[in-house]
Amino acid sequence: MCDQFVPLAVNPDAVELRGRVAGWEIAETRLRRIRATRHMFERRARDIRAGDPEVLHLLLLDHGRTLVEQDGRTATLTPGDLLLYDSTRPFRFETDGDFQFTICLLPKRLLPVPESLQRNCTARVFKSEDGVAAALAPLLTALARRASDTDPSQQLALQHAMVNMYVALMADENDSGHHPSVHLSFAKSFVVRNLGNPKLSPSDVAAACNISLSYLHRLFATEGITVAGYLREQRLQAAYRDLVAPSFAEPISRVAERWGLPDPAHFNRVFKNRFGVTPGELRRAPRP
Helix, strand or coil: CCCCCCCCEEEECCCCCCEEEEEEEECCEEEEEEEECCEEEEECHHHHHHCCCCEEEEEEEEECCEEEEECCEEEEECCCCEEEEECCCCEEEEECCCEEEEEEEEEHHHCCCCHHHHHHCECCEECCCCHHHHHHHHHHHHHHHHHHHCCHHHHHHHHHHHHHHHHHHHHHHHCCCCCHHHHHHHHHHHHHHCCCCCCCCHHHHHHHHCCCHHHHHHHHHCCCCCHHHHHHHHHHHHHHHHHHCCCCCCCHHHHHHHCCCCCHHHHHHHHHHHHCCCHHHHHHCCCC
16 A cells, blocks of 8 residues: 555555555556455645655546545545545545545646645545536546556656646636635646647736736736746746656657747747757767
């Protein structure tokens, strides 16, 4: 269990112990499916010190009934429910009998959402018949079933899709917030979810976030950046990650197009200005 998930205390509570864990990898994201008899799982402070991959888990309860505690909240899951929980802080699970979980472990550093908003979404039940969760539950199930058949060249795109779904789920939960940090977070999230649109503009971002263009510019100015500058940086960082990925061999032009930079000359110029090498030089450079 600790090898497949994170270090934690595992306490089975059944006369006849049965269990099975299956696992798949999609780029840096891990998918796990666990089926077992009644258990209690607890991640304590000493378990976190022993090892923390800093992942935000997305759990789908396939069957059974489970109690989850984290960040001062308690949630009761029934089949079809989704829930987020965080490896960086203690949590406790207690199942009510036989159960099956499908879990996605996404590195937190991939999420363009501040820690405060991530923390606000843990141990809250998302019903799979409502909002974003209605699309996310079947996607998670399908990925778990077919992850082993995934072409390596598609894995980064699938991981990016999961990042988008996490962000959309958290946006659903925090939609009522009006604090500037919330608006800025979801403006950034919208940008990251739409990097592949070469026509994406600050006006599009403002409209999607239901705020004025002038307010959007003021939000980004508080961090010393512009909307256009943030968009360009996210595109270049995404392209950089794809170009250095060891199992990713797409043509450079395809990588650039995917991240909204379809003009090869422009892409080469802004990439070299940012990283000091052209995309081709980066790809040819030896890897440590």
